[in-house]
Amino acid sequence: DAGVIQSPRHEVTEMGQEVTLRCKPISGHDYLFWYRQTMMRGLELLIYFNNNVPIDDSGMPEDRFSAKMPNASFSTLKIQPSEPRDSAVYFCASSLTSLAGNTGELFFGEGSRLTVL
C-alpha cells in the first residue's frame, strides 16, 4: 500500500513568493496533520483535520500560513508571502480511527524541505 505522499520533496524559493506544499494521505485515514521541523524548534504541529474539517489550527504561526483539505485524499499547506524564517521541513501525517478507537499512531510522509532565500 502507498504511504503518505508529499510533494515537492525539495523547494527553493525567494522571499515573498507563494509556496504550496501538497499531501495525499493514506486511503481511508480520517485524520491529517501538518508538522514543521526545524533545528531550533523541533517538531511543531501546525494544524490537523478530521474528516476534511480543520479541528485545531492553533499551531499555524501567522496569517501567511493557510491549509485546506478539499477532499479526503488531498491537502495543501500554503505560505504567502514566504520568508526566510519559514525554511524548514514540513511533514504531513495521517491516522485512522478504527472500530477499536483511535490509537493515535501517525503515518508520516517523507517531508518537503523548504528553503526560502
Place this chain on the structure above:
Amino acid sequence: AQSVTQLGSHVSVSEGALVLLRCNYSSSVPPYLFWYVQYPNQGLQLLLKYTTGATLVKGINGFEAEFKKSETSFHLTKPSAHMSDAAEYFCAVSAPNFGNEKLTFGTGTRLTIIP
C-alpha cells in the same frame, strides 16, 4: 494537556552496548505513549506504542519500552546497539480516548553508535 520531556539531546553508545533513551511524560488523563524513529532525510516511523494493557511493550528492531506510571516514564531500551540504530528518536504522548487525537512530541534524542 500532555507533554513529554526527553533527557539528553545526544546519546552515544558503543556498538553492542545497551541503548537507553529517557522519556518522562505529563498527562492529566491516562496517556497513550509512543516512540518514533527518524532516519536522515526521512519521515518519522513508529517504533512502538503503549495504549493499555501490558506495560512492557516490544517494538521493531529489538527495541522495547516500559510504561511506569509511578515514575511517569516511558524509557526506550535495546540490549545491544547496532550501527543501523543511529538515528533521531522521538517520544510522544496523546490521549485519543479523551478527545485529544494529536500527538505531542518531545524534542528528540540523536543516537550515535560508536564502532
